[in-house]
Amino acid sequence: MLGELNELLGASPQRPGTGKFTLLRDTRTDGSFLVHHFLSFYLKAGCKVCFVALLQSFSHYNIVAQKLGVSLTAARERGQLVFLEGLKSCLDLLFGEKEPSGDPSPLQFLSGSTSNLKALFDFVRTSLTPAEGDSWQGPVLLVDDLSVLLSLGASPVAVLDFIHYCRVVVCSQLQGNIVVLVHSGEDGADEENELLGTALGHHSDLILWAEGLATGFCKDIHGEIKIIKRLSLQSTEQDVVQVYQYKIQEKNVTFFARGLSAAVL
Template identity: 75%
Template sequence: MSAKERGQLVFLEGLKSCLDLLFGEEEKQSGQPSPLQFISESASDLKALFDFVRTSLTPTGSDSWKGPVLLVDDLSVLLSLGATPVAVLDFIHYCRVTVCYQLKGNIVALVHSNEDSEDEENELIVNSLCHHSDLILWVEGLATGFCKDVHGQVMHGRTRRGAEQDLVQIYQYKIQDKNVTFFARGLSAAVL
């Protein structure tokens, strides 16, 4: 909240914006088109969402964004709301150009994926992001099931899971109240 009050955080609450858009409250309140207006239109154009990102991250006057970060949680939801994979990929491309190249910042995006998934549109997004990303983190639960001291594992690397394992580093993690502890495989408190 303090970062938001200082102008260091701009947050688009997607669920509230969707409800406001569907019930006609958003445009009445702000006079601006909704960043999620593609939901109520026949075309799945994400231009309004990109315009929101661009205007939110572009410094104005005395503002000085040093290395802005765009967090997108979760790109898969855009597909569920009716955006086409091409529109989502175009949105990410334009965000990458604006945030990474013009403003010298970074983009962090969450996308759900499953090796057994039959959702071709989502897998297209995942494959494209993997191809264009500098860093990929695959987070998953333990294959062996529940463990009190280990909640899952993170695979860190440049390649997609299952490909060239020598380039991938694997860590395990435990989620605590306000913290997450990472450790090498086999070095959890249960083992030691």
């Protein structure tokens, strides 16, 4: 969990908020550090988390989470974390392996038997619907990386429909939160990704957009992040936009205003 980022967002595990949709985007850089932050943040906040991990293995996320003070293995064993390992699910589906539970694969659309993401939505809904006796805080859906669904053959409309129904259930009915990452290609080369990111941006409460430096690599400044708080969704107020530069460290990320890096000063 990144303490400095929490301060910039005005958030803390003691008050994780409810009913919010957060969009993470990255351009010319890897925005996965934001995914790791929100994963550790919500687990420390005591929330029930459904993590649809389409980009990396469980062991990868667990190693990073341990550096941030969280054990995904322990969270999964106590029922706080439901982890969908997309890479393994894809291989199991392609090679005819059945889910351990006997239920249809959440990525059933890969088999060509359906063109929608209903099975994935059903997986999310079942995972986050509170069971009797549950004492977790509000449920959270985290997706890394939503763009992978497009690469696997899902249409932008199918992905947007999936997110729409997830928002209705998770944010509205269950008063939880959703965090998704969408990759943005340089100069808008990938039209489907840009369409997806733009469409989701119109309905987001918060947008965190990480970008690589236009001047290229710098060992002391790894990129810029734009924080957009969508106040216009609830009122006539203008959106609040803040821009910071950042440097990724072993167990933390440092944020500073443009031109105020210690290396520059």
